[in-house]
Amino acid sequence: MHEEMRRAFTMLAGKWKLEIMWLLNQRTHRFGELRKQIPGITQHMLTSQLRELEADGLVVRTVFAEVPPRVEYEMTDKARGLGPTMQALTAWWEQYGHTLPPRPSARGRKPSGPAAPRETGS
Amino acid sequence: MHEEMRRAFTMLAGKWKLEIMWLLNQRTHRFGELRKQIPGITQHMLTSQLRELEADGLVVRTVFAEVPPRVEYEMTDKARGLGPTMQALTAWWEQYGHTLPPRPSARGRKPSGPAAPRETGS
DNA sequence: ACGGATAGTATGGAAGATGTGACTAATGGG
């Protein structure tokens, strides 16, 4: 049932989590790489999102005792099971992405909806 | 490369969008059905998330001229291409979901304190 | 000793996303 799934949705519903997981699904990244790959994200947000993913058991954080410091983020085995999901998402976008409307995510919308089709004939 | 994908992430990054799309991927729902299926969501949020999905060309909104009103939400053909993604996500959760740590994400859906009741204007 | 590099933590005000109850519209039943 989808009540079980709710946990999964919550884990991935963050504003940046899908993108982070998508990148980590390709390869291990270090902190600074993720920050460059995701323009617009701040250190603060990247840190907190990664911590949440780590707490959810999706990401492993490895600190190397080097100077300058190096921290790598890697998917766990569990999260690697998301590979097919990511591939399916990528394939979907390749197929349909370019057919979507230009930039409609703005809050404004058209004043009136389509004419109501009278279905049940009342 | 993945800059193209960013559009897809944005479209699905809303707090409730994955869950809504997962439900609509199964079948057409009317407004009230979605509201019951997604405990915790408010009318306001359900409306706005659906409007965004509609604006992104992922769902179709059909208003039936009946009383009481009936509005049905259905996936577009484009969004139906997400089927494999949803299936992969479901399969992943069935396989790994129960192995995840008890620690829920900090951003989890928890009820907030009682909002200060506003003075009903006289 | 100082600054550069990396990966953070901490703070604070602003912007944006989300949450809440109250309210509307049309119609049938009591």
Place this chain on the structure above:
DNA sequence: CCCATTAGTCACATCTTCCATACTATCCGT
């Protein structure tokens, strides 16, 4: 007349995220 129903809308409250800045810690080069 009043209530129930359904799918919203509205004004406002609160939570999350943004963004800049400041600070920590280590080692190397100067």
